[in-house]
Amino acid sequence: MNALDRARELLAAHPVVDGHNDLPWALRQQVAYDLDRCDIAADQSGAGLHTDLPRLRAGGVGAQFWSVYVRSDMSGDDAVSATLEQIDIVRQLTDRYAGDLRLALTADDVEAARSEGRIASLMGAEGGHSINCSLATLRSLHALGVRYMTLTHNDNIPWADSATDEPRAGGLTRFGEEVVREMNRLGMLVDLSHVSADTMRDAVRVSEAPVIFSHSSARAVCDHPRNVPDDVLASLPANGGVAMATFVPKFILPEAVAWTAAADENMRAHGFHHLDTTPEAMAVHQAFEASRPRPVATAATVADHLDHMREVAGVDHIGIGGDFDGTAFTPVDLADVAGYPNLIAELLRRGWSEADLAKLTWKNAVRVLRDAEAVARDVSSRRGPSVATIGALDG
16 A cells, blocks of 8 residues: 555544644635635636645545634734624534534544534634633633634734744733633633744743644744744653644745745735635735745654644644635645655654554644643633733733
């Protein structure tokens, strides 16, 4: 049996729990949430999407964290409202495609979905701007089913520094630490993708529960601020957390960093947000690429990161978070959600055992969910909901 056939066989037994997919935002941008205009029961590659049900099945995906992301240039109640709209579309998807998708709120739900032959659908909020500095809003997102929150997106927020902004808080403020503690009490995973290295370190120090990186790779392999430094990776065994490697070329391929900066500037010069993946925006990207070919990442590029992350953090503390439909470009052989077998085949060829690959794809992520739930039961027995405010803690 060749490596690709072995990979598909392994994924049938231990499917992928993917940490981050931006299909909800793509549906907002492309069809204004009108699912009659975008039927993901059919192949949507012609519409420029990376994700649909046939390709999720082909890729061996058993659980997906759908990102209920809103752009970080949204703020205040506008950000909260947009996040609620994102949550609503995920729930519409799980209702409309109930034969394939099951809304999952717990590790037991994830396991049950797998036993039913459905894809567990979890939600993660991408950026603390989504709670508008309100712990009550955080609790409301959890009540609606959100099971992780990325503390920042691309810009600083009042209580935490982002990886891609100028440091202001020096990590987490006192209120930011209280957010982490309240997330622990709720059982909401603390996601440290997008945050500064100091924010990572502060959150690992404060958190009583395992943290995750829903879509970040190794900074030692590609020196981009979105990636995880080795000292933080090395802290994951004591914390119990999981770093989920992303596929975004500009975060994993050193040669792609400068090219992407130029491509982003070209997008802004044409009046588009640099993260825009609508057909009109992609036409601008493609014209730029025609004149200046982009460096191409492959599954081997991602495997280089996973090799390093396994060496530093250990095989019990790594996972996969592709960031499909949240990036304009993908590795050539990880073009969409059907591509996961290519990555697993590459790792098999590198000598990864099937037991280790089962941890990478399924077991580590499910264990982290279960551990966070156990911490929440303990913490909530000792303290009630926090009534702290940013004004009281940070002045």
